[in-house]
Amino acid sequence: MRRLFLWMAANAWLRTRIPKLWFSRRAVRRFMPGEDLASALAAGVGFQVEGLGTLYTRLGENLTRIEEADSVADHYRGVLDEIRERRLDGEISVKLTQLGFDLDVERTFHHATSLAAQAAESGKSFWIDMEGSPYTEATIAFYERMKSAMPNTAICLQAYLKRTAADVQRLIPLRPEIRLVKGAYAESPSIAYQTRHDVDANYLALCVSMLQAIRDGHPVRLALGTHDVRLIEQVAEHAAALGLPRTAFEIQMLYGIRMDQQRRLAREGYLVRDLIAYGEAWYPWYMRRLAERPANVLFALRQIVG
């Protein structure tokens, strides 16, 4: 099932045809307030009242022409303006391939540092998202380079990758900001844990590793990018055992998933940030959400069928 949806996410022919044929916007709406930025920001204003921060990302992946990267960067500049104007506790998260990483690394670096600089003016961080394993090393190296230019740069790491334990150690001296996710691509058993059992164990271990570094005086901003509340509780128990407050880490969940838990955690004093994705290129992103949890598929089917 998971493999099927991941294959569907990657398939170019399906990418252009499936959305119009199969999926009602109603089903997709579960995971996004709308296709345009205005809807995303409106949702963000509502969350702010409830004590939730936000993180904005426009859907869209690998570009084919570098000029597209310029317009993506322009778009995010506008997002940062809006965040500032509305005094939102909002940040942005960008895939490097959206900024032309496949085509022109220097231009990507220019765009990324310029967006990070603009975010820094409002005291916000600039998040680099993580993609499939062919990009892992290059993205981490890019992050290291960016950190020395713009210290407010943040990155996403994936707990299903075996290399992540070493990557965490590599990044800790840089005072990193890390969103740890389980990982949503199909990766080989030689480089990635395959079962939920193994991935979850690694996830908790990586968190404890970072919390211990925090306790020992190394500044790490740790964000748990997961909807697994049980796992979050285990992380919280370890944080408490290390003598750290609830605010030693934050929790980042996607718009539309476990909203009740997002609000409950925020009420209980945890830092919670809702990741709002928007845009027209939602197909591969939506397929990966379906691949993540059988419950998401059931929900989608119910919306489509009736």
Next chain:
Amino acid sequence: MRRLFLWMAANAWLRTRIPKLWFSRRAVRRFMPGEDLASALAAGVGFQVEGLGTLYTRLGENLTRIEEADSVADHYRGVLDEIRERRLDGEISVKLTQLGFDLDVERTFHHATSLAAQAAESGKSFWIDMEGSPYTEATIAFYERMKSAMPNTAICLQAYLKRTAADVQRLIPLRPEIRLVKGAYAESPSIAYQTRHDVDANYLALCVSMLQAIRDGHPVRLALGTHDVRLIEQVAEHAAALGLPRTAFEIQMLYGIRMDQQRRLAREGYLVRDLIAYGEAWYPWYMRRLAERPANVLFALRQIVG
């Protein structure tokens, strides 16, 4: 199934009658070379040739008369003499209740420090085993007290207990020697993780926590008391990510369980120690081994039936 065997382990009536009625010695032999010390030591000599260390424990739990503790201590003094004489890479592991912990804590402390002192003469550690949760706090406090008298004292902690994360942090400054096991008693959900999934995640996280402390210069002797080779591999991957050698931790497995893995791991350069239990009071211990793994039960049934 697990609960049934744990109940059988604790039941006093069954304890006196079942062994003679149901279980052939042949089935029990899977987990012990024999009921007497001589058989245990003979097995230890064989293991030494194969590069495996050993850890000896005489079965027997809660005493009813304090005089029995004196004879238990005498017995272990004899074991330490034999280990020294045979130049075995062997240590001893003792349950505090075997040394009278329920009856007279000071006498237990006297016996334990005297055994630890004798072990220290040969450069060996003295292991305190862990029992059910009513004993956890008292055992850890006892360990803290012993550590200042005899630094070669080692203790067992259980990954299924939620408190263990805090106990690890509490003990790290004492330069502890810790055998981490998953835990083999029936404990309540309020204090212990109940599923293999949660226990394994906590197990890995606790190991990574201790490995990171080791990397940061805190001396911790970490022994993985588990037969879960996959989990051991995950620990090994984290150790490597922290830049630690294979010998940063050791592996302790029970006699008769996964002997092929014990030998393989030793050949591959890991420190492996085989825990040899012996003695006539094998019934509750054997029931806990059956509770641990369905495969053990099948093996036992096959021995009894045919």
